[in-house]
Amino acid sequence: MCASFMATVLWFVSTQAPASGSDDSAGKEAASNVDQIMQRIKEFPFNPIRDGRTREPALDHDGVANLADGAWRVRVLAIRDLARLGAAAVPEVVEYLNDENPHVRHVAAFALGFHPGEASDKALIDLLRRDPDSVVRSQAVISLSQLKSQAALTLLEDLAQNDASRDVRHQCDLAAYRITKYPGPETGLAAAYARLDESKFEQIRVGQPALDFELADTDGNNWRLTDFRGKKSVVLIWIFADWCPVCHNEFRELIQLKEEYAAHNVEVVTIECHDAYRGRVMVGREFQPKYWFTKESPQGFYQGRIWWRHLVDPAGSVGATYGVQPMEFVVHSEWINRPATVIVDKEGIVQFAYYGTYWGDRPSIEQTLGMVRSGNFAFEHPKRLK
Numbered sequence: 001m002c003a004s005f006m007a008t009v010l011w012f013v014s015t016q017a018p019a020s021g022s023d024d025s026a027g028k029e030a031a032s033n034v035d036q037i038m039q040r041i042k043e044f045p046f047n048p049i050r051d052g053r054t055r056e057p058a059l060d061h062d063g064v065a066n067l068a069d070g071a072w073r074v075r076v077l078a079i080r081d082l083a084r085l086g087a088a089a090v091p092e093v094v095e096y097l098n099d100e101n102p103h104v105r106h107v108a109a110f111a112l113g114f115h116p117g118e119a120s121d122k123a124l125i126d127l128l129r130r131d132p133d134s135v136v137r138s139q140a141v142i143s144l145s146q147l148k149s150q151a152a153l154t155l156l157e158d159l160a161q162n163d164a165s166r167d168v169r170h171q172c173d174l175a176a177y178r179i180t181k182y183p184g185p186e187t188g189l190a191a192a193y194a195r196l197d198e199s200k201f202e203q204i205r206v207g208q209p210a211l212d213f214e215l216a217d218t219d220g221n222n223w224r225l226t227d228f229r230g231k232k233s234v235v236l237i238w239i240f241a242d243w244c245p246v247c248h249n250e251f252r253e254l255i256q257l258k259e260e261y262a263a264h265n266v267e268v269v270t271i272e273c274h275d276a277y278r279g280r281v282m283v284g285r286e287f288q289p290k291y292w293f294t295k296e297s298p299q300g301f302y303q304g305r306i307w308w309r310h311l312v313d314p315a316g317s318v319g320a321t322y323g324v325q326p327m328e329f330v331v332h333s334e335w336i337n338r339p340a341t342v343i344v345d346k347e348g349i350v351q352f353a354y355y356g357t358y359w360g361d362r363p364s365i366e367q368t369l370g371m372v373r374s375g376n377f378a379f380e381h382p383k384r385l386k
Contacts, residue, residue, distance in 0.1 A: 033085055034092040037078050038104050044074045046103055047329070052134050052167050054329035056385055063358025064329045064338075065385035072328035075107065075335065076196065076316065079327075082111035083193040090115050094123045102133040106335070109136060113143030114190035121151045128155065134165035138333040141168060145175035146186040146275070153179050166292060167333035170243055177287050178277055189275060192315035202323045206353050206377075210234075210344040213318045215271070215311040218280045223269060223309050229348040232267045233372050236342040238324045239270055242282040242289065243332045246339075246360055248298040253365035255305045264373055265346075268308040273316035273326045273337045283310045323355060331359055341368055343377065352377040357385035 047054050047069070053062045064071070082089060089111075096108040109127060112120040121144070128140040141159075144152040153176060160172035203211055214224040228234050239247040254261075254268065261268055272279045280286045283306055284299030291297070313319050316326025319337050327335040341362050343352035352371060356362045361381040363371070371377050 034082065034089050034096070037081050038096055038099070038107070040074065041078055041104050041107055042099075042101050044071065044103075046071050049102075049135060049330050052138075052165065052333035053331055059385055061358065061385060062329075062331070063356075063361075063385050065357045067325075067355060067357075069328065072325040072337075073198070073201065075103075075327045076320065077198060078107050079110050080193045080196045080315075082107070083114055083190045087115050087117075090117075090119055094119060097123055097127050102136050105131065105133070105136045106139050109139040109143050113146040114193075116147050116185040118151075120147060121149045124149070125152050125155060128152070128159070134168055134333040135330055135335070137163070137165065137168045138171050139335075141171040141175050142334070145171075145178050145277075146189060148179050148183060148185050150179065165333060167243070170289065170291075170332075171334075173289055174242075174278075174281060181286075182277070186275060186277075189314055192317065196315055196317055196320065198320075200317075201320045202325075203321050204323060204342070204350050204353060206350050208350060209348050210342075210350045211321055213321070215313055215318060216276070217309045217311050218276065218283050218285050220276070221309075223311055225344070226348070228267050228346075230346060232265050233346050234267045234269070234344040235368055235372065236322070236340075236344070237268065237270045237368075238319060238322075238337055238340040239272055239282070240331055240336050240339060240359065241272065241274065241278065241334065242299075243291070243334075244359065245291075245293040247282075248294075250365055251298065251302065251306070254308060255302075257365055257369060258307050260369055264369065266369070266372055269311050270308060271311045271313055271319065273313045273319045273324070275314045276312050279310055279312040323353060325355070329358075343368070343372060352379070354379060356381075361385070 047064055048057055054064055056063055056065050093108045093111050096104050099105055109124060112124055124140045124144050128137055131137050156172045156176040160169055160176055163169045163172060210225060212226045214222050216222050225234060272282060284302040288297035288299045316337060319326045322342060324337045324340045326337040328338050339356040339359065339362050341354045342350060345351050354362055361384045363379050
């Protein structure tokens with residue numbers, strides 16, 4: 001497995017955008033590169049997925065216990081390299097929507113979300129109608145949402161009520177609202193993926209200075225880690241998405257502990273490896289979706305109560321640097337990062353870095369505050385997968 005993984009990484013490092021020349025030669029080179037990228041996806045031994053969630057087969061539990069699994073790196077770098085190939089690769093990428101491997105179809109659907117136009121719209125709409133895999137259909141919806149596909153709107157509104165998968169119905173609900181409210185395709189996502197640099201992945205270490213970063217929050221205002229050096233301890237909390245009841249419970253706990261965090265001079269930020277729209281949905285800055293896990297909208301409760309900054313990390317570049325492993329496993333039919341908590345002390349040193357093995361095994365918000373308060377950063381969740 002290690003040899004296969006290293007071969008995959010070496011291939012992705014060598015993949016480059018097509019050389020300049022005629023449209024025909026560029027198209028042929030792009031097609032060749034797409035073939036090789038997709039072959040690496042086919043060869044990787046991804047954990048099985050059941051009911052829209054990655055499973056540890058030996059443990060029969062949701063999640064991925066092995067922090068060195070590498071699935072996230074293979075998937076993220078494949079998407080990065082497809083982004084670098086540009087629009088010339090679209091015809092070949094469309095062909096891979098028919099592949100028997102659902103991981104290949106997912107990556108192809110993701111990459112088409114970078115390229116507005118009739119070809120992407122038509123291919124993704126067809127995929128959404130026919131694909132048997134809820135993870136692939138979910139990604140088709142997300143890509144159509146990013147493309148702001150007017151051609152897909154009627155279908156999305158229908159499937160928001162009628163798709164067989166609850167997860168896909170939710171994504172359709174988010175997409176239909178986005179397309180209706182915000183005309184014009186999303187810009188910048190392809191460039192964010194194309195800029196990913198694997199030499200910067202998983203760079204932070206406990207006991208070492210935290211690497212600086214700057215991200216925008218859900219209001220578009222920038223937040224920078226080093227602004228707090230010498231002033232405050234900083235708690236960084238990576239969440240999943242708006243469909244995550246555990247994440248919403250953490251938000252409620254943060255709201256309840258506002259005064260305690262302030263009393264101990266702690267800056268808290270939550271981070272989401274999504275674009276700004278998805279981040280704004282999480283904190284109630286867009287509409288309030290209906291969820292299966294609660295009768296009342298969590299976002300309705302948040303109005304005027306969220307006191308911390310919620311940051312958006314569109315291609316997961318900061319998450320990758322901090323070891324959060326964007327797109328490591330599937331939850332609710334969406335490839336997503338590991339949940340993670342990182343504590344940086346007042347001097348800018350990483351004192352704690354914890355990466356979950358599934359959706360419910362990291363310190364609570366109260367436990368995190370307790371570590372900052374006591375200076376004791378020893379923690380392991382009793383249900384951590386091993």
